[in-house]
Amino acid sequence: MPSVAEVSNSTHNPKLHSKPFFNDSSSRRQKILQQRKSLPIASVEKRLVEEVRKNDILIIVGETGSGKTTQLPQFLFHAGFCRGGKLIGVTQPRRVAAVTVAKRVAEESGVELGQRVGYSIRFDDRTSTSTRIKYMTDGLLLREALLDPYLSRYSVIIVDEAHERTVHTDVLLGLLKKVQNARSKSADGHSNGNNKNADSDMILDRENDTNGINTLKQCQGRKFPPLKLIIMSASLDARGFSEYFGCAKAVHVQGRQFPVEILYTLYPEPDFLDATLITIFQVHLDEAPGDILVFLTGQEEIESVERLVQERLLQLPEASRKLVTVPIFSSLPSEQQMKVFAPAAAGFRKVILATNIAETSVTIPGIKYVIDPGFVKARSYDPVKGMESLIVVPISKAQALQRSGRAGREGPGRCFRLYPENEFDKLEDSTKPEIKRCNLSNVILQLKALGVDDIIGFDFMEKPSRASIIKSLEQLFLLGALTDDCKLSDPVGHQMARLPLDPIYSKALIVAGQFNCLEEMLITVAMLSVESIFFAPREKLEEARNAMKSFASPDGDHLTLINVYRASDEFLEKRKMEISKEKTEKIRRKWCKDNFINSRSLRHAQDIHSQIRGHVEQMGFRISSCGEDMIMFRRCLAASFFLNAALKQPEGTYRALASGQVVQIHPSSVLFRAKPECIVFNELIQTNHKYIRNITRIDYLWLTELAPQYYTMQN
Numbered sequence: 001m002p003s004v005a006e007v008s009n010s011t012h013n014p015k016l017h018s019k020p021f022f023n024d025s026s027s028r029r030q031k032i033l034q035q036r037k038s039l040p041i042a043s044v045e046k047r048l049v050e051e052v053r054k055n056d057i058l059i060i061v062g063e064t065g066s067g068k069t070t071q072l073p074q075f076l077f078h079a080g081f082c083r084g085g086k087l088i089g090v091t092q093p094r095r096v097a098a099v100t101v102a103k104r105v106a107e108e109s110g111v112e113l114g115q116r117v118g119y120s121i122r123f124d125d126r127t128s129t130s131t132r133i134k135y136m137t138d139g140l141l142l143r144e145a146l147l148d149p150y151l152s153r154y155s156v157i158i159v160d161e162a163h164e165r166t167v168h169t170d171v172l173l174g175l176l177k178k179v180q181n182a183r184s185k186s187a188d189g190h191s192n193g194n195n196k197n198a199d200s201d202m203i204l205d206r207e208n209d210t211n212g213i214n215t216l217k218q219c220q221g222r223k224f225p226p227l228k229l230i231i232m233s234a235s236l237d238a239r240g241f242s243e244y245f246g247c248a249k250a251v252h253v254q255g256r257q258f259p260v261e262i263l264y265t266l267y268p269e270p271d272f273l274d275a276t277l278i279t280i281f282q283v284h285l286d287e288a289p290g291d292i293l294v295f296l297t298g299q300e301e302i303e304s305v306e307r308l309v310q311e312r313l314l315q316l317p318e319a320s321r322k323l324v325t326v327p328i329f330s331s332l333p334s335e336q337q338m339k340v341f342a343p344a345a346a347g348f349r350k351v352i353l354a355t356n357i358a359e360t361s362v363t364i365p366g367i368k369y370v371i372d373p374g375f376v377k378a379r380s381y382d383p384v385k386g387m388e389s390l391i392v393v394p395i396s397k398a399q400a401l402q403r404s405g406r407a408g409r410e411g412p413g414r415c416f417r418l419y420p421e422n423e424f425d426k427l428e429d430s431t432k433p434e435i436k437r438c439n440l441s442n443v444i445l446q447l448k449a450l451g452v453d454d455i456i457g458f459d460f461m462e463k464p465s466r467a468s469i470i471k472s473l474e475q476l477f478l479l480g481a482l483t484d485d486c487k488l489s490d491p492v493g494h495q496m497a498r499l500p501l502d503p504i505y506s507k508a509l510i511v512a513g514q515f516n517c518l519e520e521m522l523i524t525v526a527m528l529s530v531e532s533i534f535f536a537p538r539e540k541l542e543e544a545r546n547a548m549k550s551f552a553s554p555d556g557d558h559l560t561l562i563n564v565y566r567a568s569d570e571f572l573e574k575r576k577m578e579i580s581k582e583k584t585e586k587i588r589r590k591w592c593k594d595n596f597i598n599s600r601s602l603r604h605a606q607d608i609h610s611q612i613r614g615h616v617e618q619m620g621f622r623i624s625s626c627g628e629d630m631i632m633f634r635r636c637l638a639a640s641f642f643l644n645a646a647l648k649q650p651e652g653t654y655r656a657l658a659s660g661q662v663v664q665i666h667p668s669s670v671l672f673r674a675k676p677e678c679i680v681f682n683e684l685i686q687t688n689h690k691y692i693r694n695i696t697r698i699d700y701l702w703l704t705e706l707a708p709q710y711y712t713m714q715n
């Protein structure tokens with residue numbers, strides 16, 4: 001692979017384009033300019049732009065932090081790739097990355113976010129008609145393809161972080177291959193309607209505009225300029241991508257990496273959170289200045305480490321307390337995400353508590369120490385049982401290397417791996433693509449909506465197993481999304497494809513719409529879309545339990561979540577008249593704290609609620625409430641979550657009806673003690689036990705009445 005850094009000539013003076021900043025922060029502006037100039041990618045701007053001009057598909061690999069995500073789109077913008085009002089789209093697997101990078105690039109370009117530079121993620125759109133560089137999640141671009149099958153607004157699409165191989169990235173790669181093909185044909189003067197038999201034109205063959213999704217008739221005969229496709233990856237092995245795109249050209253942007261000393265533990269750690277905490281304080285008290293990056297598995301864990309660090313700090317002498325914690329995870333409210341990039345106050349050390357988002361997606365300056373317990377939360381799917389679950393698994397070698405690399409961006413660093421060295425040797429080389437370990441019903445729904453009917457024959461970079469495709473097809477059929485001949489059903493299938501939700505949640509909204517409890521279901525789906533509404537600190541377990549009791553519904557967790565949501569609304573509604581906006585926020589947070597509610601999660605759920613509400617209103621659903629009739633609401637849950645029904649067994653465990661698995665109610669459920677005969681649940685968590693969470697009591701007979709397509713078949 002040619003290395004751009006090597007072949008670039010040293011006389012090329014990187015030209016960084018910038019407008020004078022319109023406010024007084026010129027020293028910050030100077031600093032940013034300086035930072036940009038010193039990025040490895042800055043010296044190869046011209047060469048990269050040339051490569052993009054020459055190649056319709058280009059693969060760019062480069063170490064994390066070399067400037068790919070923030071700089072390349074700006075280079076292309078200034079090289080004229082947005083002429084005629086076209087867009088440069090940059091997809092990210094993670095919401096946080098799309099948001100933080102867009103903010104950074106807007107700042108670098110001296111423009112307001114949402115103007116020339118913007119982002120769009122599910123439930124949050126910050127773009128306008130003047131946007132030319134658009135950061136977005138890969139899932140969002142897939143949704144856009146439903147409305148604009150040629151992605152005609154884009155002149156360039158950059159698929160970033162492709163090494164992550166999320167399920168959306170993989171589907172997107174397949175789709176973009178088709179779109180590019182179709183667009184180059186249209187540019188050659190082919191009429192798009194004439195290629196009915198060509199597989200690559202499958203997405204162009206849709207004619208029925210049943211739900212306002214398809215606009216192909218309008219596209220026919222129109223000409224589109226060719227689409228430039230750039231695949232960016234932090235993993236140095238570009239072979240897979242190159243082969244998939246017919247031996248596409250790959251170039252390497254050299255990064256800058258200082259040595260990182262790797263330290264292992266002598267023995268396996270029985271409690272990795274405890275080991276993490278000890279290591280944080282060892283570094284803080286014994287090591288030279290420099291920030292710490294800790295890799296944890298999720299929001300809940302991050303927040304509990306955050307609390308523990310703060311508690312322990314209070315036990316230290318005043319002079320040793322100069323440590324601040326900053327969390328970063330995907331569902332963190334957008335205004336808080338940027339905090340990780342701000343330097344700590346003078347004399348303070350920053351400890352960033354992150355999910356694997358900080359592996360490659362976001363580059364945080366100032367890190368000298370990395371603490372890596374070696375785990376990640378990942379999706380796992382059992383196609384035989386049809387169950388998807390989130391499990392905490394060991395990371396791969398590639399991930400461990402990426403993580404330690406974060407310590408050596410700006411100078412020599414140290415990485416503390418909280419496991420023995422021989423454990424490292426046992427790790428898998430690289431992570432298995434997500435498409436091989438997740439439920440595919442969402443993917444299938446989207447592909448079907450895009451006109452791809454033959455899912456098994458679709459040109460995936462790596463094919464998911466036939467068994468999991470078939471299982472997911474079956475699930476969609478049972479939910480009523482597919483007809484007997486495996487087409488999207490009308491209207492349910494089309495409605496489900498339009499909603500940016502898991503098909504089961506979309507089904508719940510559709511059913512609730514028919515039975516007058518859409519208001520309740522919207523709250524439920526929003527609350528289920530966030531992690532951990534309740535929090536129970538170890539030292540206040542009793543108080544937290546009592547607080548939860550005041551919201552608890554004897555019918556289960558879904559109604560309990562509705563109670564929390566409404567209680568918070570009512571509390572604020574009463575005080576709205578009295579006080580200012582800032583005060584409201586303060587009071588809201590205090591209310592959450594007093595009630596042991598996670599205020600970040602609740603706020604996120606409220607945002608999601610208003611967004612989904614917008615979607616269903618647009619789709620013409622009438623939003624009404626079932627009032628006191630909670631039986632109706634529970635029947636709706638049964639009618640949509642019937643694939644996750646479970647029956648109590650004599651010894652108090654449950655048997656999941658669809659999979660036959662023996663599961664237990666999670667201790668955090670309000671039904672943990674009540675143990676009703678028959679339940680539906682939303683989530684399966686596998687630790688030492690198989691726990692189910694978010695549970696509602698239902699009547700066994702409802703299953704045969706409301707889901708006869710499944711329960712008579714199974715008897």
Ligand code: CDP
Nearest residue numbers: 064065066067068069070071100104363365
């Ligand atoms: O994509 P790649 O990992 O190659 O690098 P990048 O994300 O473009 O980041 C390049 C540099 O921009 C980083 O080293 C950070 O110093 C800086 N950056 C930042 O300060 N704030 C952000 N939100 C994003 C990047």
Ligand code: MG
Nearest residue numbers: 068069360361
């Ligand atoms: Mg990047």
